[in-house]
Amino acid sequence: MTESANKLGTEKISKLLIKQAGPATIGILVMSLNMIVDTIFVGQWIGVLAIAAITVVLPIAFLISSIGMGIGIGGSSIISRSLGAGNSSKAFLTFGNQVFLTVILAITFVIIGNFFSVPILNLFGAKGDILPIASEYFKVIIYGVPFLAFAMMGNPVIRAEGKPKFAMYAMMVPAVLNVVLDIIFIKFFNWGMWGAGLATSFSYMSCGLYILYFFLSSKSELKIIPKNFKLDAKIVREIVELGGVSVVRQGAISVLMIVLNYSLFKYGGEISISVYGVINRVMMFAYSPVMGVSQGFLPVAGYNIGAKKNDRVKETIKKSVLFGTLLGTIIFIGILIFKVEIIRIFTDDVTLLENTPNAMLIVFLATPIVTMQLVGSAYFQASGKSLPALFLTLLKQGVFLIPLAYILPKYYGVTGVWWSFPIADIFSTLITVIVLKREVDKNLK
Template identity: 85%
Template sequence: MNKLANELGTENIGKLLIKQAVPATIGILVMSLNMIVDTIFVGQWIGVLAIAAITVVLPIVFLISSIGMGIGIGGSSIISRALGANNTEKAFLTFGNQISLTVILALLFVILGTIFSVPILNLFGAKGLILPIASEYFSVVIYGVPFLAFAMMGNPTIRAEGKPKFAMYAMMIPAVLNVVLDVVFIKFFNWGMWGAGLATSISFASCGLYILYFFLSSKSELKIIPKNFKLNFKIVDEIIKLGGVSIVRQGAISILMIVLNYSLFTYGGEISISVFGIINRVMMFSLSPVLGVSQGFLPVAGFNIGAQNNARVKETIKKAIWFGSILGTIIFIGIVIFKEEIIWVFTNDATLLDETPNAMLIVFLVTPIVTMQLIGSAYFQAAGKAMPALFLTLLKQGIFLIPLAYILPKYYGIDGIWWSFPIADVLSTIITIWVLKREVDKNLK
């Protein structure tokens, strides 16, 4: 732990952020590729409706697995601050409780998801010709979700140890495996959507098993100690309060997907759901560097908050926003220049090629400023302040985007849905800047 303290507590902030953010970015990029590959292959080899089916199913999968992500982020915030305060006993206890919570809750929700699969798929927008294709995909993917939940729990915890490269490897393994299995199952075995689902499920399992291997090996400074599996109410309460931010955020995203799929189907039919499916995959992939900066920010900020080094915390906030804003600007320029070429990767359908580029440009319009939202909510998570973190997390998807995506298309048709994204981003960023500035002025003097 001394090496970790020397790095996070004394090393140059810019170098630290790069050291933490680059592996996180690569990991997120490759994990996003996991989702993109499914969309590309089913779009090219199965059809347009298959893209719509994946667009419906994946938010359900990530809603269930976000339990692990929430437990991981909440627990890693506690672990980072405990390590910063040199309290290894609390760090180990937190880690054991993370494992117990993830396994229990993930299995429970997978069982419920399996029993009520059709009503859930209907709720998320699997209507008309989309439902049978989505059901076939979901029936296989659901069995990989507990492994994904465990992986999402373990990934931020590994970063909290100061081991970002291993967190990156954990995200790269399933992406590479999914590419290979998609080709084998869809192209050569001709297993269709069932094959795509099987490839994804196996890739989820590989990710979870690698993370388990890491924690069982000598590489991890956090040890799996059976006595720490017993749930400690105080630790669980803190994990849930902080991790609940991520779970609620994913819940808001899931509600957003319900509203979006309803509006898309109402004003544009199945084809509009496919348009958004492509945009959503591009968004996941292209914003990976910005997300990587926010993920790299968490352990650095959390450790120095625990060590009560306010000057380093403020510097971390400023440099993270600066790095992310530059990356966001580069991403937007790339979208403007290559928007048509990007769509060609996913499909050769004439309607999609005609409708998607303009919609994608609108959705990405204010990408240069989104880092401010991410760092704002990440700071409060790192500081263990659940309520402001929850508020800032819900700003875009919950408070602004959901009502805008429902109301605007009533007046502006399908374009109203696309414009709801940049409007929500601008409003969320303004409020986040105000809240974060107040916090810095008040508590980081």
């Protein structure tokens, strides 16, 4: 279709991965600041309970916006393979279906979220003094979620076009805006949680509008064409099968948050939820390079699978795992050395500073091996095999982490919650290695 897309099938794999994963990593890193900045500012300027409130609310927003992410990843897999096979018309039709599905579904779920806000917040752990603060925050950011959903749909599509830098810019815009608006709304206007929510909502809007601008401009080969909004049953089914993996993953994360917040509140009270709030923000930022590798892997693997270049696909798997493992090791060493300094960025609260460092170290113990999980499920998404992709996606959160986070605290208290993370990572990685090796030996000879 274009020179940018065609390079995915000819350029050196290591160069392609760096070219794709680099901007994806930077974009994810900067996008993570949307959540991290909120946590830092509310922790420093509003209080510890505000951190707990954000910890409860953001998984709800991301569950709704994950609809866009699922449609984006599922559709981008089809687009990458279509471009690799030289079928541009299918790529265009797929994109049109993605746009229509995202807009309709995101708005529908936002309406539902508005009508049932209190029951939903209660379900996700907004207990005691956390509820009124969480409610104030949620009722503002919910209006920015459709824009976030559209952005999360468009981002993997831009990478599928072979233009990762534009995908990176789309994720940088809202992070910068969020920092500026947080300072203005919280520090100077003293608008509290409402101001933090307004800043986040505006940042989501800016991200969605930037993505829309890209697809309307001459920079994009994939255009928003109304006639392509007409849903094609076969394409929609494939988008749902492949993208459903990402939605189910976020759904599993949301169920995990319900279980975690239940266990943390029961065995450690509000302060334990705040401790996890800090750890969770650090995880979002620290795992960005590893997630960037898996995001960079998708278009490269998808294009070469479509072009039936098996040697390049195998090389992409090996080098992605190697790069990600190296990055994961560096991340863990950084956490080990600077854990206290990292926590001080978020808060000076004595109780949090006492309880968070050791908990964070335990949670990050298996970081060097998490890339294997991400690349394993990404390979099956890229190849259009939804069932094994779904299975591998659910391994960590659904099969291991949720049960462990519920059972271990019964015997070890809050410490059991922290140990559930590395245990789940180890078992998930071992199973992923077995499944992926069998697939490669069978179909990539």
